[in-house]
Amino acid sequence: MTSTLFITGATSGFGEACARRFAQAGWSLALTGRREARLQALTDELSALTDVHPLVLDVRDRHGMAAAIASLPAKFDKLTGLINNAGLALGAEPAPQCDLNDWDIMVDTNIKGLLYSTHLLLPRLIAHGRGAGIVNLGSIAGTWPYPGSHVYGASKAFVRQFSLNLRNDLVGTGVRVTDIEPGLCESEFSLVRFGGDQAKYDATYAGAEAIQPEDIAETIHWILTQPAHININSLELMPVSQTWAGFAIDRSAK
Template structure:
């Protein structure tokens, strides 16, 4: 049976790196993204290595997702893997200064978009059965709060709990579920978070030797290629330069 992988958010960062890594390994790909030119360029490039089906869509649009998935060609009908990568953080200001529109976008993308792709693709993963797997992109922000993480961290805490609960519902199907929880990673993700502010982006990673998208792609390739009887429930990873901050204490009244 051909190994087919569905990747959301494949036009940059982790998603693009995963598409390249799995194409090199010979997996057939369904790749999604909102930016048509980038998506098509990636599909054209990787088509020299494997079968690629690009879908220009936004995971927040449930009806578009339904139409696109219902219309998948027969050769992509059964999936061995799903990487729920599409997600974002917007802003890093304290909650009282945040834009509610940013909060809506994070909830709609990081939670609802992940739910749509998961539910709509579950029948295709179950049809593959033993050895199939879902990797949900969580974050250390779902485990460890930090200033400015508020809604972003809360969406990733949802991803963790949903992933663990989903495993219960899939017992007996052979489909595995992993919540992958990266720490400091260098990608376009942070440029989006800072509204395109290159100086903030550069300062975030300066001297830190952060995780790279290719590191995440290699980790996901390892997860989805574990023996069929092994499930990696959750996996948290950070660069060696990163660790947990101490508790904050307000001493303004002293």
């Protein structure tokens, strides 16, 4: 039986790297993205390796997601894997200086978008049963706070807890759930966060030997190809150059 995979946010970063990795392994792919030109270019590239079904959509659009998923070809009636990758951070300013609209976008994408895709695709994963798996892209920010993380970190804490709770609800179905929590990774993610500021992006990764999207894709491929009786509950990754910051202390008090 052909393995089938649904990836949200496949037009850049981890999603794009995952699409390439699983295409190389022969999995049939349903790929989502907001940027039609990028999605079509990726589809054209990977179609030489496997069957690819592109879906131009925004995961924040609940009804659009439902319609797109309902239109999937019959081969996706049973789904081997779901990678909930679509997500973003906007800004790194302290909370009082943030744009409330940015907070709305992060909540709608990182939390509600993940909920929509998960709920809409659960019947197809359960239909596959034993060996199917969901991988949710969390972050070390969901566990370890840092200045400027506020809503982004909180949204990833939600991803972590939702993943654990979902696993409880799926007991007996054979469907596995993993929360993968990367640390410093070099991708377009940070360029979006900094509003396209290349200098800030470059400074973030200078000399750090950060994790690359291909590293995450390889890790997710390992997770989804474990024997069917094994569930990787959560997995935290950092580059060797990164560790936990010390507790912040305000020394201006009199």
